[in-house]
Amino acid sequence: MRVLYELAGAEDRRFSPFCWRARMALAHKGLEAKFEPCGFGEIKAKVGFSGHDRVPVLQDGARAIPDSWAIARYLEDSYPDRPSLFGGTAGMGLARFVNDWTDRTVHPALARLVTPDVYDHVSPEDRDYFKKSRETRFAMSFEQMRSERPKHVPNWMTALAPLKATFEKQQFLTGEIAGYADYILFGAFQWARCTSPFQLLDPDDPIYAWRERMLNLFDGLARKADGYPV
Amino acid sequence: MRVLYELAGAEDRRFSPFCWRARMALAHKGLEAKFEPCGFGEIKAKVGFSGHDRVPVLQDGARAIPDSWAIARYLEDSYPDRPSLFGGTAGMGLARFVNDWTDRTVHPALARLVTPDVYDHVSPEDRDYFKKSRETRFAMSFEQMRSERPKHVPNWMTALAPLKATFEKQQFLTGEIAGYADYILFGAFQWARCTSPFQLLDPDDPIYAWRERMLNLFDGLARKADGYPV
Numbered sequence: 322m323r324v325l326y327e328l329a330g331a332e333d334r335r336f337s338p339f340c341w342r343a344r345m346a347l348a349h350k351g352l353e354a355k356f357e358p359c360g361f362g363e364i365k366a367k368v369g370f371s372g373h374d375r376v377p378v379l380q381d382g383a384r385a386i387p388d389s390w391a392i393a394r395y396l397e398d399s400y401p402d403r404p405s406l407f408g409g410t411a412g413m414g415l416a417r418f419v420n421d422w423t424d425r426t427v428h429p430a431l432a433r434l435v436t437p438d439v440y441d442h443v444s445p446e447d448r449d450y451f452k453k454s455r456e457t458r459f460a461m462s463f464e465q466m467r468s469e470r471p472k473h474v475p476n477w478m479t480a481l482a483p484l485k486a487t488f489e490k491q492q493f494l495t496g497e498i499a500g501y502a503d504y505i506l507f508g509a510f511q512w513a514r515c516t517s518p519f520q521l522l523d524p525d526d527p528i529y530a531w532r533e534r535m536l537n538l539f540d541g542l543a544r545k546a547d548g549y550p551v
Numbered sequence: 552m553r554v555l556y557e558l559a560g561a562e563d564r565r566f567s568p569f570c571w572r573a574r575m576a577l578a579h580k581g582l583e584a585k586f587e588p589c590g591f592g593e594i595k596a597k598v599g600f601s602g603h604d605r606v607p608v609l610q611d612g613a614r615a616i617p618d619s620w621a622i623a624r625y626l627e628d629s630y631p632d633r634p635s636l637f638g639g640t641a642g643m644g645l646a647r648f649v650n651d652w653t654d655r656t657v658h659p660a661l662a663r664l665v666t667p668d669v670y671d672h673v674s675p676e677d678r679d680y681f682k683k684s685r686e687t688r689f690a691m692s693f694e695q696m697r698s699e700r701p702k703h704v705p706n707w708m709t710a711l712a713p714l715k716a717t718f719e720k721q722q723f724l725t726g727e728i729a730g731y732a733d734y735i736l737f738g739a740f741q742w743a744r745c746t747s748p749f750q751l752l753d754p755d756d757p758i759y760a761w762r763e764r765m766l767n768l769f770d771g772l773a774r775k776a777d778g779y780p781v
Contacts, residue, residue: 408641414726415645421716422652486651496644 322355323347324380326368329358330442334547336515338428338508341543342389343377345504348539350396350403354379361447389508390420393501406501419494419502427509430480431521433473437463438517470519477521481528488527492534499538507535507543515548522551552585553577554610556598559588560672564777566745568658568738571773572619573607575734578769580626580633584609591677619738620650623731636731649724649732657739660710661751663703667693668747700749707751711758718757722764729768737765737773745778752781 325344328337335341335358347354359367359376368378371385379386379395386395397406397413407413436455440463443451456462461469484506487494494502510532513521522529532551536544555574558567565571565588577584589597589606598608601615609616609625616625627636627643637643666685670693673681686692691699714736717724724732740762743751752759762781766774 405641409639410727411635411638411725411730411732412641412645414721414724414730415642415649415732417721418649418713418717418724418732419645422713425712425716482655483648483652486655487648491644491647494644494648495641497640500641500644502641502645502648 322380322382323352324355324357326357326359326364326376326378326380328364328376329360329444330439330447330516331444332442332547333358334442334515336439336442336512336548337376338512339389340377341508341511342501342504343379343392345507345538345543346389346393346396346406346501347379348542349406349499349501349504350400352396352400352403360444361450389505390417393504397501406504408495408500412495412500412502416500416502416505420505423505423509426480427506430473430477431509431513433459433466434470434477434519434521435513435517437467438519439512442516484528484531485526488531493531499535503531503535507532510535511543511546511548514543514551515546518549520551552610552612553582554585554587556587556589556594556606556608556610558594558606559590559674560669560677560746561674562672562777563588564672564745566669566672566742566778567606568742569619570607571738571741572731572734573609573622575737575768575773576619576623576626576636576731577609578772579636579729579731579734580630582626582630582633590674591680619735620647623734627731636734638725638730642725642730642732646730646732646735650735653735653739656710657736660703660707661739661743663689663696664700664707664749664751665743665747667697668749669742672746714758714761715756718761723761729765733761733765737762740765741773741776741778744773744781745776748779750781 325347327335327340330336357367364376365374368374368376371378371387373387375387377389377392379392386392393406407416436459440448440451452463459466493499494506522532555577557565557570560566587597594606595604598604598606601608601617603617605617607619607622609622616622623636637646670678670681682693689696723729724736752762
């Protein structure tokens with residue numbers, strides 16, 4: 322029995338970018354799983370058995386693997402006959418860089434734009450925690466973040482500039498076939514898609530076309546998730 | 552006969568980051584070449600035979616290949632029995648992203664810090680061209696750039712943040728063995744090393760340790776080049 326413990330918001334909306342990395346990795350490997358929802362306040366109780374206190378956690382038989390990167394590594398090592406997530410050791414090293422770049426460049430720039438919208442999709446019982454923790458992190462109220470949003474759009478476009486150049490030349494970060502590096506990056510866009518109506522990309526942006534390709538993968542897995550049409 | 556046409560400054564200093572990408576790629580493949588110096592003003596005359604007007608240009612027998620990325624692709628395709636630069640198609644796709652990221656994020660942040668120092672190593676006959684074109688690009692004099700340098704250091708550190716995280720966990724961008732993605736990035740650091748005494752990295756920065764490993768590759772190829780000890 323395989324279970325992916327995921328963050329869940331109001332009306333079971335699954336918006337965690339890290340959980341989407343794991344979900345796309347499972348789909349890439351063609352592995353089925355039960356997707357167990359955890360509200361912010363339920364995480365410890367639900368995944369405590371694993372010795373961890375954050376999601377995603379993948380339970381695969383007797384094993385419990387925390388952390389999206391460790392899950393991808395585990396799947397690659399444990400299911401070597403399925404399609405490769407990394408495409409070899411060089412691809413794995415470079416995916417690690419894409420992971421660090423996404424966490425440190427894409428996520429902070431995107432969080433400035435969508436965090437107040439995420440709030441609307443957090444479960445009522447988690448909203449106080451979410452508002453307090455995020456307003457502290459950004460040192461301003463959600464109201465102020467919303468009003469300052471236009472000011473942060475140029476920074477978002479600057480962060481994306483290298484991606485735009487790459488997707489002018491190739492279909493996916495990993496070339497002609499999507500790989501785990503694409504799932505890392507896509508998690509950020511899916512986080513936004515599940516929570517915010519804010520338009521992040523122009524339709525004529527090569528990154529928009531890449532996101533469409535990602536939404537189409539695995540029979541439209543990510544497109545079917547509750548979110549805002551983009 | 553194999554010839555790499557490279558940019559050369561005063562006293563034959565070879566500081567072009569793009570030429571260093573090609574030079575390291577040749578070394579990775581274990582291929583010998585003649586390294587032909589071209590001052591800024593000589594480029595057209597020297598590589599015009601190839602139909603191109605920029606360096607690097609690699610001449611390999613009857614073929615002439617311009618552009619560092621095209622040279623790496625050519626070497627990988629033409630010498631498949633030599634050590635791989637990309638480590639497969641996923642690695643090649645991701646190296647393309649590192650190329651775009653380096654060109655659009657690392658180079659602009661670094662150019663703010665070192666361009667006035669580069670001037671000191673440009674050949675006397677090229678200095679007017681270099682000063683005019685760069686002062687126009689940055690819309691300020693070299694004197695002003697120097698005085699504003701401290702202001703741009705935080706932006707440089709922000710650009711490097713993902714690299715720092717990656718090199719805390721692995722030896723090279725491509726994992727345990729350096730690959731073309733490392734040479735792309737290293738070109739930027741070698742450009743600075745050949746032209747500027749400005750200290751770009753703290754010795755306890757994991758990126759510093761990576762740069763040391765790069766300087767040691769191929770029997771110290773890059774360390775032996777004229778430059779500032781770092």
